Amino acid sequence: MTATVHPIRPNREPAPSLQPLLNLVAGDMNEVNRCILERMQSPVSLIPALAGHLIAGGGKRMRPMLTLACARLLDYAGTRHHKLAACVEFIHTATLLHDDVVDGSGLRRGKETANLIYGNPATVLVGDFLFSRSFELMVEDGSLRVLKILSHASSTIAEGEVDQLTAAREIETTEDRYLDIISAKTAVLFAAACQIAAVVAERDDKTEAALESFGRNLGIAFQLVDDAIDYVSDADTMGKSIGDDFREGKVTLPVILAYQRASEEDRLFWRDAVSGRAAGDEELARAVELLKSSRAVDDTLARARHYGSRAIDALAHFPNGPARAALTETVEFAIARAY
Known part of the structure; x- marks a missing residue:
């Protein structure tokens, strides 16, 4: 059977939302949240205070919801996926805490970051606690299969973050390397979150591979959109300041493409900006104009729509129904954030 690539419709009416996904997993998500609250407790009061600052900060909890929705897609009737969805959220939260320290971020989801409030040492150590x-x-x-998938995802995320750190301020970074970085630091956890549902539901390798492909392609699309809207959105929409990637010297795909297409004069600008020699508000405004032109x-x-289409195509392995529809709309929502 030949797979069909499904088009992404970013301007469809009504706008895609996460509501179908939220509705699908609402009951299961209550159990996941209960587990999260229970397992973030510690007699060391700073740990639940700092972890709770981020966990209660308004995140979409997309990754654990994907675990739950994929389990629903497979008609799994057990409860193992509740703790594993909480596990996925802890991995994600730990990486966010560490990222904010590495990036020196002051704003996440529209609120002050934990490192700004509690300091870098405490933030790193609480991230370690959540990983544990x-x-x-x-x-x-x-x-052991679940352990292998999630532990591999954790180590790959760390590798991706280090690779991104070494690529920072390297304007000659290639598109292939950029895709390797976002596949490691973002897409691998999306993939693992979906794949483990097939393991707990005791499905075959083909089903496991289909869910891994769905999550991986959704994760790449999600990060591509994030990197694009860093230059065209605002703090209210993004929950962080516009141009954060620019000021931090992150060479994301918009910059890679703009640099490849630039005149020699504009390439000089990009080299100065990415190196940190000229990355103020005026330079950011010029960068935005060059990215647009x-x-x-x-x-x-x-490219995000392309990967989103591949994610939707991976769902062709499964029968139509509320779970498949909700997962499809989740992909469309991830793309529509940019519009």
């Missing part, structure tokens, strides 16, 4: 909690949950599940943002979003 996630591994406790993996071990409690008892599946070179269609670098448009083409980044086109």
Whole structure:
């Protein structure tokens, strides 16, 4: 059977939302939240205070919801996926805490970051605590396959973050390397969150591979959109300041494409900006104009739609129903954030 690539419709009416996904997993998500609150507790009061600052900060909880929705897609009737969804959220939260320290961020989801309030040392250590909690949950599940998938995802995320750090301020970074970085630091956890549902539901390798492909392609699309809207959105929409990537010297795909298409004069500008020699508000405004005139943002979003279509195509392995529809709309929502 030949797979069909499904088009993404960013301007469809009504706008895509996460509501179908939220509705689908609402009951299961209550159990996940209960587990999260229980496992973030500690007699060391700073740990739940700092972890709670981020966990209660208004995040979409998309990754654990994907675990729950994929389990629903497979008609799984057990409860193992509750702890594993909490595990996925702990991994994600730990990486956010560490990221904010590395990036020196002051704003996340529209609120002050934990490192700004509690300091870098405490933030790093609480991130380590959450990673440790996630591994406790993996071990409690008892599946070596689940442990392999999630532990591999954790180490790959760390590799991706280090690779991104070494690529910072390197204007000659290639598109292939950029895709390797976002596949590691973002897409691998999306993939693992979906894949483990097939393991707990005791499905075959083909089903596991289909869910892994769905999550991985959704994760790449999600990060591509994030990197595009860093230059064209605002703090209210994004929950962080516009141009954060620019000021931090992150060479994301919009910059890679704009640099490739630039005149020699504009390439000099990009080299100065990415190196940190000229990355103020005036330079940011010029960067935004160059990104628009070179269609670098448009083409980044086109690539996001491509990966989104691949994610939807991976769902062709499964029967139609509320779970498949909700997962499809989740992909469309991830793309529509840019419009």
